[in-house]
């Protein structure tokens with residue numbers, strides 16, 4: 033693969049929070065176009081922090097991050113433009129409760145990209161159909177189930193036609209029976225060649241969809257590998273212990 | 283029947299009426315003991331009077347009345363100006379009279395607003411104008427309070443502290459005597475400005491609380507979609523904050539109407555000042571002040587009614 037296909041380049045990134053807590057230490061990671069990278073690890077290991085530094089929701093303390101050819105934490109970077117090319121899906125959906133589902137999808141295209149209302153509407157309806165919620169366009173988020181809300185949130189991110197999608201534990205807040213419908217949407221995205229970074233505890237999904245799985249612990253990337261080896265014969269003691277625990281509790 | 287909820291409500295109403303009646307009766311007995319003679323019949327003329335409207339002389343001059351008595355011309359004494367008045371019912375001067383500025387010339391009969399109603403209108407105008415100014419100023423300062431720029435948030439916090447830490451009456455004096463003089467403001471403008479500046483501090487705190495009550499994830503979601511900070515504020519945060527701030531804002535604006543009575547210390551005839559003037563000409567302080575209180579209650583009651591309706595409408599969507 034050529035250099036130009038690297039969409040995300042994290043180099044020796046450190047992050048210390050204002051209260052002195054270390055979020056990341058010396059993290060390096062590369063994600064190429066079309067790649068699906070899953071990030072797993074115990075709670076508090078820095079998975080969210082890493083994801084949130086990618087679109088500068090969190091500033092970093094050391095190192096450099098390049099996304100889509102731009103230096104994310106360079107003050108000269110037009111962050112709003114960069115963020116528009118980077119979709120993000122949150123554990124708690126974060127839909128805009130005062131707007132209808134359709135308006136949730138149309139807001140950013142209209143306000144940020146200046147898309148004409150008719151065009152934005154068309155695109156929003158097409159995306160809702162894609163996530164199986166065409167009939168919910170005029171509802172408010174509060175009227176939907178968790179699984180439906182998360183699918184709307186994915187559609188909302190897709191409405192900006194991003195080149196990369198970031199997912200931070202997208203199914204962790206869902207009732208178990210709703211997890212599948214969200215993962216299915218994500219599988220479709222992956223099969224269409226979307227570049228994705230997914231923080232998840234869904235080992236089945238990671239194993240089936242990811243090109244690479246990354247294990248984090250205490251702010252560091254401890255191990256990364258192709259899913260096959262990662263889950264069956266990882267060359268790392270701590271990952272084996274973690275997987276043993278997770279599989280036992282599952 | 284103890285378990286009947288209707289009986290419970292009826293009982294509560296009964297107690298309410300008995301206590302209220304007791305208080306009113308007590309007031310009546312109390313005024314009996316000080317030998318106060320009630321003159322409620324004097325009050326209506328100060329709300330609406332049928333004395334009609336007087337036309338007064340705009341300058342010193344001599345009057346000339348037309349032969350049919352239906353028009354009057356005033357010629358300036360030391361100049362060449364002259365005016366003619368035709369629209370009147372009753373002459374108050376005679377042909378050839380010398381009158382001075384502000385002397386009454388003629389009267390037009392009919393119903394006109396009495397001093398209390400004029401005062402109410404002034405109170406309404408002052409309150410409405412300062413309300414709008416306080417909303418705008420309060421929004422800016424509230425946004426300043428939540429700014430990540432510590433110079434901006436520090437300035438906004440200082441504003442709130444200073445305004446909330448000093449009495450409104452003192453601020454009104456400062457606006458009237460200092461700011462008003464320096465900037466050559468009319469008493470009206472100074473009064474509106476003082477009330478707006480005062481109320482804005484409270485509005486700012488209400489708006490800050492409203493913004494902070496919106497979950498952090500809302501701002502993050504908006505920013506992750508590429509919205510700038512002002513865009514996220516305008517389209518995502520403020521609409522959600524507004525709903526939460528409506529009840530406390532309404533309370534603040536009811537306070538504003540009541541606080542506006544303090545501007546009567548300036549040369550402004552608002553409802554309270556009008557009340558004082560009417561008292562001094564009727565010697566019926568009890569009736570006048572009860573009437574004035576009732577008129578304030580009408581304003582504040584109307585406002586809370588409107589806000590409740592707006593809240594209901596917002597709750598639906």
Ligand SMILES: Nc1ncnc2c1ncn2[C@@H]1O[C@H](COP(=O)(O)OP(=O)(O)O)[C@@H](O)[C@H]1O
Nearest residue numbers: 049053054055074075076077078079080081082
């Ligand atoms: N806003 C914050 N302020 C201070 N510390 C934080 C903040 N967010 C996360 N942390 C800390 O940083 C570490 C990594 O957190 P996080 O990235 O959320 O972990 P994960 O997503 O893997 O559970 C944890 O110790 C957490 O307590």
Ligand SMILES: [Mg+2]
Nearest residue numbers: 079080081201
């Ligand atoms: Mg997390």
